[in-house]
Amino acid sequence: MYSKNKIDSFIKEIPLLKDIMNLKPVVWLNPNRKPSSEMPSFPIKKEDMDAAEQLWKRFAPFFVNAFPTTAKTNGVLESPLMEIQNMKSLLNQENTKIEAHYFLKCDNALPIAGSIKARGGFFEVLHYAEKLALKAGILKKGDNYADFTTDKYKTFFNKYKIGVGSTGNLGLSIGIISAKLGFQVTVYVSADAKIWKKDLLRSKGVEVIEFNGDFSEAILAGRQKTNADPMAYFVDDENSYELFLGYTVGALRLAKQLEEANIKVDAEHPLFVYSPCGVGGSPGGTAFGLKQIYGDNVHCFFVEPTHSPAVLTGLVTGEMSNISVQDIGVDNKTEADGLAVGRPSNFATSVSSHLVSGIYTIEDEQLFILLAKLMDTEKIFLEPSATAGLIGPQRIATTNYAEKNNLNMQNATHIVWATGGDLVPSFEREEFYKRGSEALV
Numbered sequence: 188m189y190s191k192n193k194i195d196s197f198i199k200e201i202p203l204l205k206d207i208m209n210l211k212p213v214v215w216l217n218p219n220r221k222p223s224s225e226m227p228s229f230p231i232k233k234e235d236m237d238a239a240e241q242l243w244k245r246f247a248p249f250f251v252n253a254f255p256t257t258a259k260t261n262g263v264l265e266s267p268l269m270e271i272q273n274m275k276s277l278l279n280q281e282n283t284k285i286e287a288h289y290f291l292k293c294d295n296a297l298p299i300a301g302s303i304k305a306r307g308g309f310f311e312v313l314h315y316a317e318k319l320a321l322k323a324g325i326l327k328k329g330d331n332y333a334d335f336t337t338d339k340y341k342t343f344f345n346k347y348k349i350g351v352g353s354t355g356n357l358g359l360s361i362g363i364i365s366a367k368l369g370f371q372v373t374v375y376v377s378a379d380a381k382i383w384k385k386d387l388l389r390s391k392g393v394e395v396i397e398f399n400g401d402f403s404e405a406i407l408a409g410r411q412k413t414n415a416d417p418m419a420y421f422v423d424d425e426n427s428y429e430l431f432l433g434y435t436v437g438a439l440r441l442a443k444q445l446e447e448a449n450i451k452v453d454a455e456h457p458l459f460v461y462s463p464c465g466v467g468g469s470p471g472g473t474a475f476g477l478k479q480i481y482g483d484n485v486h487c488f489f490v491e492p493t494h495s496p497a498v499l500t501g502l503v504t505g506e507m508s509n510i511s512v513q514d515i516g517v518d519n520k521t522e523a524d525g526l527a528v529g530r531p532s533n534f535a536t537s538v539s540s541h542l543v544s545g546i547y548t549i550e551d552e553q554l555f556i557l558l559a560k561l562m563d564t565e566k567i568f569l570e571p572s573a574t575a576g577l578i579g580p581q582r583i584a585t586t587n588y589a590e591k592n593n594l595n596m597q598n599a600t601h602i603v604w605a606t607g608g609d610l611v612p613s614f615e616r617e618e619f620y621k622r623g624s625e626a627l628v
């Protein structure tokens with residue numbers, strides 16, 4: 188807890204904090220961002236990303252077997268990168284011009300989990316499963332991982348438990364993949380988790396334990412219960428190395444897609460990436476990966492709801508994961524359930540503090556408006572959280588970022604990371620769309 192005096196001294200030092208506390212949409216440019224040449228050493232290296240990509244390759248035959256929809260991509264889980272010309276035209280009628288390329292990275296369409304959690308969440312469980320199986324000697328190097336769907340493996344994994352705390356999407360990804368492998372899995376969910384997400388999990392044989400409080404309470408209880416059991420493993424969204432590593436692979440894949448689309452990224456062609464941010468793991472992982480590839484030519488921005496600016500609060504105050512939004516009187520109440528996080532990840536925030544170019548906040552109503560606009564112009568449905576990056580180019584244009592960094596915005600490529608949506612049931616899609624289109628008129 189922070190005393191009133193301490194908070195007052197933060198405000199004196201950082202006037203922007205007052206706006207954050209007053210729930211104003213803000214744009215913060217990170218004064219601690221470092222050029223590549225001065226980057227501190229990180230606990231993750233490019234080799235770790237490449238090794239993570241290899242793990243995905245080993246498991247590709249498992250995916251083909253276990254989830255037949257992935258057969259057409261040979262068990263590779265990836266999402267399209269789409270240029271959204273109509274949405275760009277619509278936004279350009281309003282104010283700031285988006286000059287060059289405007290892409291949507293469609294992780295809403297990632298197979299099985301329908302969200303970016305199919306990267307980090309799946310990765311951590313696969314990594315753990317492989318480790319267990321190797322250690323027990325039932326798996327040997329060079330074996331065909333298609334066998335992970337056989338009873339031999341299922342019976343083996345059934346002795347082990349996996350736990351996770353979640354506002355919804357992480358629980359879905361961990362629950363689905365763990366149950367498929369045969370693990371006993373428990374998801375500790377916060378009050379804001381949607382009923383359909385809980386129902387879907389239960390239908391897959393996942394135990395769901397509900398809490399009245401927010402994400403921090405759910406994760407705390409889940410961590411304590413899971414860690415008390417020697418046969419159980421906790422996927423810790425507030426401090427996980429494996430989750431983060433899983434997300435970095437998205438950067439390798441994106442770089443390949445950009446190359447295939449003949450999009451240049453260099454000093455004359457800056458790349459801007461806008462990622463919705465909860466605890467900071469997925470945006471941090473992708474930013475880290477992109478920095479390894481593009482260095483100073485990529486500019487990564489995170490987006491948080493005005494009611495849940497967890498990473499922003501941690502970074503502007505320098506208190507990282509010690510401080511929560513509740514400590515500054517912000518309620519962490521948002522419809523963007525993937526972003527409804529009051530306290531950032533310790534691991535992700537420390538990595539991001541020198542990488543991220545800035546963070547902007549967005550009001551819930553704006554998320555629904557963007558959801559409706561994207562449906563109208565592109566016929567793409569995203570969940571509210573996932574729309575947050577769409578106004579990135581416009582928000583950054585209100586600052587002196589491009590000028591200060593001498594960037595040629597006419598050549599800029601903007602990538603909006605769409606982080607989820609495909610699993611949202613139709614009744615909820617209609618409600619979201621209605622809410623957005625009513626706010627439009």
Ligand SMILES: *Cc1c(COP(=O)(O)O)cnc(C)c1O
Nearest residue numbers: 356465466467468469525606607
């Ligand atoms: C989890 C999630 C995010 C944010 O990821 P963090 O790792 O929590 O920062 C963004 N959008 C959606 C849809 C998510 O499910």
